[in-house]
Amino acid sequence: MIDVRYERGVYLPQHDLWLDPWDAKGCAFVSHAHSDHIAPHNEIIVSERTARLMQSRLAGERIEHVLPFGERRTVRRLDLMLLPAGHIFGSAQCFVFAGDETLLYTGDFKLRPGKSAEQAEWHKADTLVMETTFGLPRYRFPPTEQVIDQIVTFCRETIDDGQVPVLLGYSLGKAQEILCSLKGAGLTPMLHGSVYQMTRIYEQFGQLFCKYVRYNANDVAGKVLICPPSANRSRMLESIPRKRVAMISGWAVDANAVYRYQVDAAFPLSDHADYNDLVRYVDLVQPRRVFTLHGFAAEFARDLREHGVEAWALTKENQLELQLETLARDSRSSIGSSPIGLDRDICQCWRNHCRDCRKVGKNPLACKLLAEARSKAASHCGDLFYGPRFCPERSAHIANRRIDHLPRDDGSGEIE
Ligand SMILES: [Zn+2]
Ligand SMILES: [Zn+2]
Ligand SMILES: [Zn+2]
Incomplete structure (x- = not known):
């Protein structure tokens, strides 16, 4: 099946295509103009509205491959089709035709009709790469x-x-x-x-x-x-x-x-799919394999696996989980299906930190706080993580960038 990797963005190595990478790349599909999805790439594959919004949010010149929704097009010898994602104005999903195989990358999406976004559309795909910001059952939104x-x-x-x-x-x-x-x-x-x-x-x-x-x-x-x-x-x-x-x-x-x-x-008015709609989406797309990212990615992937769908989170923790699961399966060892415990000593908050804070591992203050957080129950370290002392440059980060799909409060509320 199509090789799917994650390195600060989804990457399809066989096609040399990046999907919403955080760092500047040669060519990337940009699903929408939120700041956690844009970067100064040389070439971008975008919807018309996203191209326009991106121009106002990110200075600089770049080659734009502007594709209409719902029409199969060839860009750099790769057959693609954009589908509305329903997240915000212009937001697109990317449907990739790779030989007799297909892949659907959702970007940020929602199924509920929005008043200022195109209605989401979908097609069946062999591989579904989906955002799971609200991937816990407690996130069910009222009408x-x-x-x-x-x-x-x-x-x-x-x-x-x-x-x-x-x-x-x-x-x-x-x-x-x-x-x-x-x-x-x-x-x-x-x-x-x-x-x-x-x-x-x-x-x-x-x-x-x-x-x-x-x-x-x-x-x-x-x-x-x-x-x-x-x-x-x-x-x-x-x-x-x-x-x-x-x-x-x-x-x-x-x-x-x-x-x-x-x-x-x-x-609770959201531009993202709630838990029910995430589950519904998997039913609609009927993929043979699911990759999850953002928010409660590992938890949602685990839920899907428990319901018989092959699903993995595109995070470090989960890749470890995947390896162990494969190992367990291959060796028929007694690890069984619960290598999950491995990352349980780390509060869930720590899975998704502000992208600027990725350098936090080398920040002695943050490391100290990380150790402190590990010693506390998951539900208690939210304040520690998001408290002003967590990241000394936090306000600057919030002003410049934003915090990506935090499962809890990011302080600024800039959850795009
Ligand atoms: Zn920060
Ligand atoms: Zn967004
Ligand atoms: Zn986003």
Whole structure:
């Protein structure tokens, strides 16, 4: 079967194709314009909308292979087809035709219809490489309309109390989804500059929104502020004395989300598939083999294996697991199917750290904290990990890059 590797991005060595690599490569498929998926590659394979969004988010020249959705095309002697991923505006999955074999790479995706993203589509594939950000059964999202009702009620009640409602959602994708959700609610959204900039690009492609205004510090009364999570506790928001802040994120399903994000409320509107939809997707694609990445990748792969689907996480821990499993199978030894225990002494939080923090292993402060975290129960080290003392350059990282698909709070909420 097609060889699939993971080295800070998915790599198909037989075809020399990278899928959403973190580092600059010769040629890469870029699924969407979130900052954890883009890098200054020489050549990119993208959807038209992603190409446009990427131009505004990443300076520099590059060769763009812009492909339409749903049409088989040949790029560098490889047959590909992009399919809408439903994650954000322009987000694409990559379907690879390799001889008589097929592979589907989802990038970030969701199956629920979004108001500002194309509806996801799929095809059956031999190999499915999927994101599993919310790969634990506890991440089942309530119906979207119910969540939107709660958000609208939160805004109305806050304004009625003479306060300013602030909704936090990342500037590309989530903010526009929030904006669409407020349509018809009789509210006036006021957009943070970064949100405004992205929203204008959507409009260039014909997306319609309700009436909104750009942020004006002297005119916030009666408005609904839509800001990126990084604005929380910023001078901009601190200057508004009477406000209520709500985080809009799938992680709101966690009971302690309000404390982690330091907000007044949290609502689970997500651009990612929830656990049920992850399972459903595997049923729809009917792959012979699944590779998982992001979030609870190892846990979800294990769930699939327990249900008879061959599945492996594209993480270091899981590769070890795979090796041991193969070893166990080959030697019929008594290791059986539980080599999983090996990485259990490390809190799950540590599997997914900010990409800048990958150098953390060499950081004596972080190493000390890692040892401390290992000595504690998994549920207790969230604060340790995300606490300001974890990474001395944390705020700089958040400002410059972002933290990738954290299963828990990343502090900035920039979970794209
Ligand atoms: Zn960091
Ligand atoms: Zn994303
Ligand atoms: Zn992502």
